[in-house]
Amino acid sequence: LSAFKQKTGAEKILFSSPKDLKKKCVCFKVYMKFTTTEKIIMTQQNLVIFDHPLISHKIALLRSVETGAKQFRELVEEITTLMAFEALKDVPTKLVEITTPLERCTQKVVVENSVVIVPVLRAGLGMVNGIHTLLPTAKVGHIGMYRDHDTLEPREYYCKLPEDISNRVVYVVDPMLATGGSAVAAIDFLKKHGCRNIIMMNIIGCPEGIKAVQEAHPDVEIFLAAVDEKLNEHAYIVPGLGDAGDRIFGTK
Numbered sequence: 026l027s028a029f030k031q032k033t034g035a036e037k038i039l040f041s042s043p044k045d046l047k048k049k050c051v052c053f054k055v056y057m058k059f060t061t062t063e064k065i066i067m068t069q070q071n072l073v074i075f076d077h078p079l080i081s082h083k084i085a086l087l088r089s090v091e092t093g094a095k096q097f098r099e100l101v102e103e104i105t106t107l108m109a110f111e112a113l114k115d116v117p118t119k120l121v122e123i124t125t126p127l128e129r130c131t132q133k134v135v136v137e138n139s140v141v142i143v144p145v146l147r148a149g150l151g152m153v154n155g156i157h158t159l160l161p162t163a164k165v166g167h168i169g170m171y172r173d174h175d176t177l178e179p180r181e182y183y184c185k186l187p188e189d190i191s192n193r194v195v196y197v198v199d200p201m202l203a204t205g206g207s208a209v210a211a212i213d214f215l216k217k218h219g220c221r222n223i224i225m226m227n228i229i230g231c232p233e234g235i236k237a238v239q240e241a242h243p244d245v246e247i248f249l250a251a252v253d254e255k256l257n258e259h260a261y262i263v264p265g266l267g268d269a270g271d272r273i274f275g276t277k
Contacts, residue, residue, distance in 0.1 A: 070243075072246070074249050074250075074252055080250050084229070084251050101269075101273060102151065102152070102158070104228055105151075107250075111248070112196065112224060118134060138162070140160055140194050141186075141194070142157075143165070143167070143215065144167060144197075145197065145199040146169040149199040151200060163196075165187075166186035168186075168215075169182045169184065186218060190219070194224065196225075200269035201227060203231060205235070205236070205237025208225060209237055212225070225246070225247045227250075229249070229265060233256050
């Protein structure tokens, strides 16, 4: 980026003569587009990591041990809504005719019943309303899993999915992407039900979890609000925010 600034001189926005005005305007537009995108997201192969001051601010509050269950739930929803604005950008759309007070026009709208939210129980429930804020008609399925504290492997205990889920875009939501075991198992299960377009949304992840999902399901796009350093010996993300489910529901 610094080399790009030096090469174009875009950050100074100085025009020495009318002759180079057009060239430098183009450079400035490219530079602005690059830096604006950089502040919102950082993307890799099927991986989107948000870099936005509002998300960062809310995650700081979310991490704090002093944040109570009510505020924690609200922050989870707010962060999810901010993430969903970008994560929903490729949902199926169609053109419809609209009559305005002045004339008729065509407008792009989201295809009805094209999106399903699948929270991984129980912590994933905290993210559902965050997406419903933007897309209230989205259907909701549920996959219940817990992590065996001895083996650290996921165990499924409940599943209820909408009909024809295989023809819809499925958003799997879970605040934490730790070992990746629950995420991989949930995606495995959805693919067995014929789902072909699956997107994963997590608030905080770590390299181990990202690697596990990408190796098992390279076709699944992952959206993360933050990536932390590592897992500790108990398979908790550090610095993390503790147990998201316990903090959402106030069970500890």
